[in-house]
Amino acid sequence: MAVDTAAPTERKRWLALYTLCAGTLIIVLDGSVVTVALPTIGRELDFTQSNLAWLVNAYMIAFGGLLLLSDRLGDLLGRRRMFLAGIALFTAASLLCGLAGSQELLIAGRFVQGVGGAMASAVTLGMIVTMFQEPREQAKSIGIFSFVAAAGGSIGVIAGGVLTEAAGWNSIFFINVPIGAVILFAAARLFEPDQGLGFGTGADLLGAFLVTSGLMLLVYAINGIESESPGSVRTLGYGALALVLLTGFVLRQAKAGTPLLPLRIFHSRHLSGSNAVMLLFVAGLFGFQFLLALYLQSVAGYSSLKTGVAYLPGPIVIAVISLGCSAKLITRFGPRAVLLVGMVFTTVALALLGRLPADASYAVDILPSVLLLGVGAGLALPALIGLAMSGATPADSGLASGLVNTTQQIGGALGVATLAALAANRTGTLLGDGEHPAQAATSGYHVAFIVAAGLELLGILLAAVVLRAPKASGAEDSADVAPDDAAPADASDRAWQRRADVG
Structure with missing residues (x-):
């Protein structure tokens, strides 16, 4: 496996991390920034309701479908080169979307954005764990990356509302152009050249x-x-x-x-289990971000700007938790314990949303769940990513990174589509029975939020069982798994702490 950095200076390493996170942020938030702008885009470009959905679908299809391939191309061509090419393509596609004057051109631009996003995102986490191999630094760097991944969706809703009302829907795409240019400039200067394996090794x-x-x-x-x-x-x-x-x-x-995804990496209990838990976790989390925005606009009557402001406490709390104390908590108590506590917070938050009234008070009915979800995501995501990446050898870090990203995208797509369908079906049934539209819509969201809470609860049970190594001292998952995968259940998290205390 090619190494992304060759002994960079301390300051340069952290600046490189922030550059990677900035690239991740514009890609992650672009998946949600369009949500609050959809009504405006639909009116101005005469989209039908079904065609309007393709502004989201085109991005998700390209992004989710190309992550694993992009990861392998990063191995063959070099991760630095793949990241730069991905950001460049994403930036160019953003300009195309902003200039689009037709439905077809805008949908095509969104698809190309997804391609560029997949190229850059697939190699990001692998580059981070390669740059930061000392346990304390790695926990801190993953905490920063996790903040971006967890808060990016909510930040996208906020940015979408502000930009759409202040400068029109085109601005949500134009804003990516100068940011992308700065990221490209910084990446070219900060990332050390790496030598890919070359296509001769087999693609x-x-x-x-x-x-x-x-x-x-x-x-x-x-x-x-x-x-x-x-x-x-x-x-x-x-x-x-x-x-x-x-x-x-x-x-x-x-x-x-020369397989694209060697099946041996699934021998690690932590890597396999973490990805299964990730699927359930992000399904509920992405569902919350999408469904609450719809509730606030369609039932509570919020404007795009007010909807964005309603989400603001979430990313603030995520920042405080994931950047301020998640790394310390993980090194003190172990990632498994922190993950379980975080997912309990998200489960409670979604369950509370399952009882929203049609005339909800923001301070009483909505804000507590937004804050609880911020705490839960800030705790759970860094721990979950750390567990997944700890189950891979250094040579497989790129593969593990691509797998984690793919799991997040597929889980998010599954959560949003399934929960939205449940809400729509329940609403349609109640409308057919003569229920008031606002109450029918609210009841539909109740069903979706309760199911989302159930997904989180299932994730907790899975994490408690699967992310527990065999108690028999000689029972190991595989010869190539991480050392803590072969430790007794209660010793697994303590082993993580001991490794973090070294040095």
Whole structure:
């Protein structure tokens, strides 16, 4: 595996981290910044409701489908080169979106944004864990990255509301151009050149085709649930074809000489378990970000700007927790314990939203959940990412990074589409029974938030069981797993602390 940095100075390493996080931020928030601007875009470009959904879907399909392929290309071509190319493409596509005067051009621009976002995001986490290998520094750097990942969606809603009302919907895309240019300039100066493996080592083109097309079809099928029933021919057909392609990908990886995703990395209990928990965690978290924005605008009557301001306490709390104390808590109590506590907070927050009245008071009914979710995300995400990356060897850090990013995107798509479909179905049923529109919509959101809380609860149970190493001293997951994967259950978190105390 190519190394991204060659003994950079201390200051240069941290500046490189902030540059990586800035790139991650504009990519993450671009997935949600469009949400509050959708009504304005629809009016000005004459989008139908179904076509308007493609402004979100096109981005998610490209981003989620290309992460693993982009990660492998980073190995072959060099991660620095892949990050720079991804940010450049994302920036150019943002300019195209801002200038778009037609539906087709705007949707195409969103798709290209997703491609560029996947290229840059796939290699980011691998670069971070390579730059910061000392446990304390790694915990701190992952805490900073996790703040960006957790708060980016809420920041996107805030930015989307402010920019749309102040300067029009085009501004949500134009703002990426100068920011992208600064990131490119800083990355070119701060990132040490790295030598990729080269295509001579093998690119597994068949595996790349299977996983990319399979993931794209899966995201496409998931996003279609909102407009069509889960049991529709279209949804089931595309979903079945996606599973066939992904099954073919797994079989291919078991036989390929140079696999895109070596199956041996799943031998690590922490890596496999963390990704399974991540899927459930982000499904509930992304569902909250999407559904609460809809509730505030469609039921509570908030403007785009007021909706953005309503989210503001969330990222502030996430910043305080993930940047201020998550690393200390993880080194003191271990990532597993911190993860469980964080997910309890998110579960309670979503359960509280499941009882929102149609005439909710922000201070009484909404703010407590926003604050609790901020605490939960600030605690859980750094611990979860740290656990996932601790289950990979240094040579596999890029693969683990791409897998974590893919899990986040697929989990987010699944959560948003499924929860939105549940809310819409419940609302439609109540409207058919003569219920008042506001009350029917609120009841629909109740169902979605309760299901989201159930996903978080399932994640807690999974983390408590799976992220627990075998008690037998000789029972190891695999010869190549991290040392704490073979430790007794209660000793696992203490082993993490001991490693963090070294030096």
